[in-house]
Each structure stands twice: as structure tokens, then as C-alpha cells.
Amino acid sequence: xxxxxxxxxxxxxxxxxxxxxxxxxxxxxxxxxxxxxxxxxxxxxxxxxxxxxxxxxxxxxxxxxxxxxxxxxxxxxxxxxxxxxxxxxxxxxxxxxxxxxxxxxxxxxxxxxxxxxxxxxxxxxxxxxxxxxxxxxxxxxxxxxxxxxxxxxxxxxxxxxxxxxxxxxxxxxxxxxxxxxxxxxxxxxxxxxxxxxxxxxxxxxxxxxxxxxxxxxxxxxxxxxxxxxxxxxxxxxxxxxxxxxxxxxxxxxxxxxxxxxxxxxxxxxxxxxxxxxxxxxxxxxxxxxxxxxxxxxxxxxxxxxxxxxxxxxxxxxxxxxx
Numbered sequence: 001x002x003x004x005x006x007x008x009x010x011x012x013x014x015x016x017x018x019x020x021x022x023x024x025x026x027x028x029x030x031x032x033x034x035x036x037x038x039x040x041x042x043x044x045x046x047x048x049x050x051x052x053x054x055x056x057x058x059x060x061x062x063x064x065x066x067x068x069x070x071x072x073x074x075x076x077x078x079x080x081x082x083x084x085x086x087x088x089x090x091x092x093x094x095x096x097x098x099x100x101x102x103x104x105x106x107x108x109x110x111x112x113x114x115x116x117x118x119x120x121x122x123x124x125x126x127x128x129x130x131x132x133x134x135x136x137x138x139x140x141x142x143x144x145x146x147x148x149x150x151x152x153x154x155x156x157x158x159x160x161x162x163x164x165x166x167x168x169x170x171x172x173x174x175x176x177x178x179x180x181x182x183x184x185x186x187x188x189x190x191x192x193x194x195x196x197x198x199x200x201x202x203x204x205x206x207x208x209x210x211x212x213x214x215x216x217x218x219x220x221x222x223x224x225x226x227x228x229x230x231x232x233x234x235x236x237x238x239x240x241x242x243x244x245x246x247x248x249x250x251x252x253x254x255x256x257x258x259x260x261x262x263x264x265x266x267x268x269x270x271x272x273x274x275x276x277x278x279x280x281x282x283x284x285x286x287x288x289x290x291x292x293x294x295x296x297x298x299x300x301x302x303x304x305x306x307x308x309x310x311x312x313x314x315x316x317x318x319x320x321x322x
Contacts (some may be wrong), residue, residue, distance in 0.1 A: 022279015
């Protein structure tokens with residue numbers, strides 16, 4: 001087994017940290033305003049909306065479930081898909097005993113199905129909400145160099161909780177966008193590969209993806225553009241809103257995430273998806289240090305970095321050079 005170049009290893013680590021902290025910070029910034037209208041957000045935080053993460057800020061079920069999926073991958077990312085899904089299903093059952101950070105009825109209901117003994121291939125609930133999408137980005141890291149397995153794993157692991165064509169397409173797009181970001185693909189160049197890997201799955205998702213791209217490159221302002229794309233409660237809208245933000249601010253993590261969370265809708269999920277993709281693209285240096293330090297459970301992210309790196313290189317067929 002050949003060893004990875006030290007510089008390559010350091011670059012991968014920076015991008016992994018960028019994804020983890022970028023995703024969690026987007027989640028934490030959006031958490032306080034998730035159920036507020038944009039008008040209420042401005043009334044509470046000022047005309048520009050919420051802009052900073054206060055000290056000791058918690059994340060929500062978005063980051064929590066991403067870590068659940070990550071633990072499933074650590075169990076067996078190198079295994080065949082059916083065996084890997086068993087590992088992920090077990091972690092979802094364990095998750096039921098963790099603190100409730102606002103998980104949706106679909107994710108919790110599917111996990112309860114698993115606890116009752118329902119097989120993972122039948123545990124999912126037909127829902128087009130964004131619970132599969134929000135956690136899925138970590139697959140784009142682990143299977144970055146195996147696109148075929150990435151697409152299959154994203155599709156099937158998303159279905160463990162959310163079995164709807166819109167959720168299927170969004171899960172694939174969410175994971176594949178992180179893979180593209182890690183590969184250094186610019187957001188505007190992500191459209192074609194995202195279109196290709198999701199084509200034919202959901203007409204609604206395809207429309208949302210096209211609308212996101214076209215709206216981002218129109219003359220419309222951020223506020224009206226986001227309003228046109230929806231509120232983000234459904235997975236196609238969540239991805240469309242997040243993609244719009246990184247298209248508008250491809251080199252500015254902070255501005256992209258601030259834009260993503262100041263909406264009438266699912267602020268934390270849109271913020272976490274946008275933050276994860278752009279964090280993976282730009283690296284951890286793009287994430288404000290003050291934001292990362294403000295996370296209540298940042299140690300959980302730090303603790304999982306090294307194991308995920310080891311698993312990444314194991315799956316990729318290389319070793320980390322110390």
C-alpha cells in the first residue's frame with residue numbers, strides 16, 4: 001500500500017476540518033432563527049440579520065446526525081453497501097438515546113422503526129424533508145475517490161430515514177457536492193455533474209437545481225432570490241437555497257453562510273449544507289476562528305478528525321504519512 005504525500009495529507013485534513021467546522025458553524029448560526037420569519041430575524045438582530053455565533057452555542061440535529069453517520073462510516077466504510085448500512089442503522093438506534101436537538105419526526109420515526117427490528121431497507125418514511133440531505137455530506141469526503149460507491153451509499157443511506165424521490169436526489173447531490181468541493185471544483189462548475197448524477201430521479205429536484213443556478217446568475221437580489229427558491233423545509237429547496245448562496249459567494253464562507261441563515265425557513269439546515277460544501281472547498285482557514293471557538297461541543301469535531309482521516313486513506317488505498 002503506497003503512502004500518501006505529507007502535503008496531500010495536510011491538505012485533506014484542512015478540507016475535512018473545513019467541512020466539519022463549516023457545517024457545524026452554519027448549523028449553529030442558523031439555530032436561533034430557524035422558526036423566525038426574516039422580518040422577525042431583523043427585528044431581533046438588526047437590519048442585516050444574525051451575523052455572529054455567540055459563545056457556547058449549540059448545534060442542532062443537523063450536525064448531530066452528521067456525526068452519527070460519520071460513526072457509521074468509521075465502523076465499516078470499506079465494507080460492501082449492505083454491511084455498511086447495517087452499521088449506519090445501528091448508529092441511528094444508538095442516537096435515539098442521545099439528547100434531542102430538534103430532530104424531525106421522519107428521522108426519529110425511522111430510527112424507532114430500526115429499534116423495533118424493521119430492516120434498514122424498509123425503515124424509511126416517505127418524506128421529502130431534508131433530514132437525509134443535512135447529514136449526508138460526510139459521505140462525499142470518505143468516498144471522494146470512489147464516485148460510484150459515493151452515489152450508491154448516499155442514495156441508500158438517505159433512504160434509511162427518508163424514502164422519497166426528492167430526498168433521494170437531494171442526498172446524492174449533497175454528498176456529491178462535497179466531493180466536488182474537495183476536488184477543487186468551483187461552485188458554478190458543479191452544476192453539470194450535479195445535474196448528471198441526479199438526472200431522472202426527481203423532476204422537482206431537477207427544477208430546483210436549475211432554478212438555483214439560474215436565479216444566482218440573474219440580477220435579482222439575495223433576499224428576493226432566496227424567497228423565490230422556497231423556505232428549505234423540503235430537501236429540494238434546502239439544496240437549492242444552499243447552492244444559491246455558495247454560487248453568490250464562492251470565495252467568502254462567512255458571507256455565504258450569513259446569507260443562508262437569514263431566511264424565512266429552515267435556517268440551520270440551509271446554513272449547514274452551504275457551510276459544509278463551501279468549508280470543504282475553501283478549507284478550515286475560511287471558517288471564522290471566533291465561530292469555531294464558539295461551538296459548545298467543538299471537541300467532538302476535533303476527536304473525529306483523525307479517525308476520519310485514517311478511514312479516508314484506508315478507503316482510498318493510501319496511508320497517512322506522519
